[in-house]
Amino acid sequence: MGLQQTLTAFKEEFARTAPEGRVALYESKIAELRASSFFDGAVRIGERVPDFRLSGAKGNFVSLQDEVGFGPVVITFYRGGWCPYCNIQLKAYQEILPAIQSYGAKLIAISPELPDQSVTTAEKNALAFDVLSDPGNKVARTFGIVFTLPDELRAAMTANGKALPGINGDESWELPVPATFVVDRNAIATLAHFDVDYRNRLEPDEILAALKSLSSQ
Numbered sequence: 001m002g003l004q005q006t007l008t009a010f011k012e013e014f015a016r017t018a019p020e021g022r023v024a025l026y027e028s029k030i031a032e033l034r035a036s037s038f039f040d041g042a043v044r045i046g047e048r049v050p051d052f053r054l055s056g057a058k059g060n061f062v063s064l065q066d067e068v069g070f071g072p073v074v075i076t077f078y079r080g081g082w083c084p085y086c087n088i089q090l091k092a093y094q095e096i097l098p099a100i101q102s103y104g105a106k107l108i109a110i111s112p113e114l115p116d117q118s119v120t121t122a123e124k125n126a127l128a129f130d131v132l133s134d135p136g137n138k139v140a141r142t143f144g145i146v147f148t149l150p151d152e153l154r155a156a157m158t159a160n161g162k163a164l165p166g167i168n169g170d171e172s173w174e175l176p177v178p179a180t181f182v183v184d185r186n187a188i189a190t191l192a193h194f195d196v197d198y199r200n201r202l203e204p205d206e207i208l209a210a211l212k213s214l215s216s217q
Contacts, residue, residue, distance in 0.1 A: 010199075033147060033196040039145060043145075049189050062130050074093075074183075076202075078090065079111060080167055090109060090121070093204060103208075113168060148174050177196055178195065180207065
């Protein structure tokens with residue numbers, strides 16, 4: 001079963017068991033976000049990717065400028081370890097990590113979670129790649145993929161025990177749209193994928209295809 005098939009199956013199960021009105025709420029807010037021009041400034045294919053230096057779950061610091069000196073980099077922004085769709089995605093990417101590395105590339109995951117939360121996410125999903133903390137979504141903002149949750153979603157998340165201030169350590173209620181980029185050694189995006197519907201993620205095969213294309217250049 002492919003990643004999107006797994007995500008769709010989870011979505012269908014959630015719709016079957018969710019509190020009354022919750023699915024309709026989520027659908028309406030996704031539609032509002034899709035209709036906006038919020039992400040017109042997001043990084044696109046062919047554009048230079050902003051540099052960053054962030055702390056990882058292992059206590060290390062990771063610099064994009066340093067990493068592209070060794071080879072291509074796959075960067076995926078996720079909402080947080082509290083998001084089941086994110087966990088499904090991260091596990092799927094972990095499965096292709098050996099293939100990513102076979103192209104001389106590195107995989108990096110970034111979320112606005114506090115460092116301790118990033119450690120938990122890495123451990124519970126047995127992730128062998130760098131899981132970085134982006135306080136205040138500072139890096140995600142430079143990629144043009146940050147939005148603020150409306151009051152209705154704040155209330156729903158609080159009711160679910162997933163209030164963002166306690167998870168991210170700030171009162172902004174901001175999240176990145178899940179996004180994945182493949183970056184070449186010149187820090188140029190050769191693949192850029194994001195979707196305002198957080199239930200949709202980039203298939204692992206598309207990452208490998210982009211890396212294969214880079215390797216043949």
